[in-house]
Amino acid sequence: MALSIAHTQLPEASPSIDGELLIAVEDLSLSYGSGKRNKQVLGHINLEIREQEFVAVLGSSGCGKTSLLRILAGYEQLSAGRINVLGKDRVSPNADVGVVFQHANLFPWLSVQNNVQFGLKMKRLPKPQREEIASEIIAQVGLAPFAHYLPYQLSGGMKQRAAIARTLAADPRIMLMDEPFGALDAITRENLQSMLKLIWKNSRRTVFFITHDVDEALFLGTRIIVMNGSPGRIGTDIANPIFEDGGSIASLRKNKEYSFLRESLLERM
Numbered sequence: 001m002a003l004s005i006a007h008t009q010l011p012e013a014s015p016s017i018d019g020e021l022l023i024a025v026e027d028l029s030l031s032y033g034s035g036k037r038n039k040q041v042l043g044h045i046n047l048e049i050r051e052q053e054f055v056a057v058l059g060s061s062g063c064g065k066t067s068l069l070r071i072l073a074g075y076e077q078l079s080a081g082r083i084n085v086l087g088k089d090r091v092s093p094n095a096d097v098g099v100v101f102q103h104a105n106l107f108p109w110l111s112v113q114n115n116v117q118f119g120l121k122m123k124r125l126p127k128p129q130r131e132e133i134a135s136e137i138i139a140q141v142g143l144a145p146f147a148h149y150l151p152y153q154l155s156g157g158m159k160q161r162a163a164i165a166r167t168l169a170a171d172p173r174i175m176l177m178d179e180p181f182g183a184l185d186a187i188t189r190e191n192l193q194s195m196l197k198l199i200w201k202n203s204r205r206t207v208f209f210i211t212h213d214v215d216e217a218l219f220l221g222t223r224i225i226v227m228n229g230s231p232g233r234i235g236t237d238i239a240n241p242i243f244e245d246g247g248s249i250a251s252l253r254k255n256k257e258y259s260f261l262r263e264s265l266l267e268r269m
C-alpha cells in the first residue's frame, strides 16, 4: 500500500507490511569503553522489523548505524534495553542472520564457487547439492562466467557480487548490509543496486541496509529510517511511498514525489 503524502510532511512508518516480527528492539542503549573513556553511542532506540521489509538506514557519519547493525548481528552486546532477533533475546552470530560489509571479505585462496559454497560445506550439505545451490546463486548475481576466478582476479563490483552470493547461499532469514556498495564507482553501484532489488523482489528476504546515499535508500527501501544525534537515535521512520516506482534510480527521479522526499530525508540526516 503506497501512501500518498502531503507536501509538508513525511509518511508514517509502514503499517502496510504485516509479516512476522523478526527484530524487536526496545529502549536500546550502547556505550563503548568504561570510566572516563565511556562513550554512549546509541540511546533510546526502538525498532520493529517484520518479515519482507527492506529497511534502508540513513544517518550522518558516526551516529551509530554500524554499531546498531553489529548488535543485530550478535557481534556487540547492548548496554541497556531489550532486543529480540528471530525469537532470541541473547543474540549471537548465526547462519539465519547474514552480514555483508563494504569490503568483501572473501577467502583469497578459494574460487568464487568455493567461497559461495563454503557455508554450505560447514552445514554438511552433500557436494552435488552445494554445487547446485552455489551455481544457481552465482548465476543470479551475474558471476557464472567467473565462478572459477580467485578473488584477486575480480573487480570491486564482482567481489561484492560474490560476497552477496556467499551470504545468500546460507539462505539467511535476515540480511544485514553495511554500505555494501559504498566503495564502488557510480555505474557499478547502479548495476548492483538493480541486481539487489531484483533478488529482493524475487525472495522478499528481510533486509537491514545501511547507506549514506539518499537515492539508494529511496530506490531500495520499502521503509527508510534516519538516525541522527549523539548518542544516535532513530529520528525518522517512514514507509517509502515511491518504492514500487523504481525500475532504476533514473526512473525514480522522474517521480513527482522524489524531490520532496529527497530534500526531507537530507534535512533529517
Ligand SMILES: Nc1ncnc2c1ncn2[C@@H]1O[C@H](COP(=O)(O)OP(=O)(O)OP(=O)(O)O)[C@@H](O)[C@H]1O
Pocket: 032, 033, 039, 041, 059, 060, 061, 062, 063, 064, 065, 066, 067, 068
Ligand atoms: N569499538 C569501538 N570502541 C569505541 N568506540 C567505537 C567503537 N566502534 C565505534 N565507535 C564509536 O561509536 C560511534 C558510532 O560509530 P559507528 O561506526 O556505529 O557509526 P556510523 O553511523 O556507522 O558511522 P559511519 O557512517 O561513518 O560508518 C563513533 O563515534 C565511533 O567512533
